[in-house]
Amino acid sequence: MSIYSYQTxxxxxxxxxxxxLKGEVLLFVNxxxxxxxxxxxxELEGLYKAHKEKGFEIIGFPCDQFGGQEPGTDEEIMEFCSTNFGVSFPLAQKIEVNxxxxxxxxxxxxxxxxxxxEFDEAGALQREDRDMVESSxxxxxxxxxxxDRKGNVVHRFAPTVKPKEMERIIEQLVKEA
Structure with a gap:
């Protein structure tokens, strides 16, 4: 299986x-x-606008599993995001992530x-602890x-990492053909 085997x-x-979306740099966000x-x-919308034409796509996945902080319907969520933050990147229907x-x-x-x-300086995933992967x-x-453009998950960012802090890595990935 690869990332390209899925749909939503x-x-x-x-x-x-x-x-x-094969060949695009993708960012998945719950x-x-x-x-x-x-x-x-x-900031996600800013990244999207800055890099979409270079082959960058964001897909948001609304999720209500953490403190009931996504209580609305899919339509309400889409309206909220569009009205308050000008979100134009795709939002999936509400899902569970765990x-x-x-x-x-x-x-x-x-x-x-x-x-x-662990990740190296360029943000490439270093597979040192395979036991943790399945239960993460x-x-x-x-x-x-x-x-990345080849469908490899190359980075996982913590919730507190601001989208703007990821831009250097995104810029590197969109430059790669």
Missing amino acids: KLSNGEKIDFGT TASKCGLTPQYE GENAHPIYQYLRSQAAADE DIQWNFTKFLV
Whole structure:
């Protein structure tokens, strides 16, 4: 299996097959509208606008598993994000990211990048602790997974890492053909 084997439904009801995003740099983010980290939407949108034309895509995955901070319907979430933060990147329908009902894309992402794995200076994933990979639950809203143009999960960012702090790595990845 690869990242391109998965699909999801967007909040507008359309289905997105990740295979259609082959060759793009991808950022997957579990989001929430009533979280202290919600203002990250603004920086995420800034990254999206700055790099979309270079082959960069963000997909937000609203999730209500952390403190009930995403209580709205898919339509309410989409409206909130658009109105308050000008979000134009795709938002998926609300999902779970942990547990037996976790969306398959998040099961895959978690299996590829554990929270405490080491990364080199360029942000490349160093696989030193394979035992932690399978049990690496998402800890909170706004955990971010960065995928290179070949479909490799190359970085997992903690919720507190601001999107702007990831820009150097994103710029490197979008330059790679």
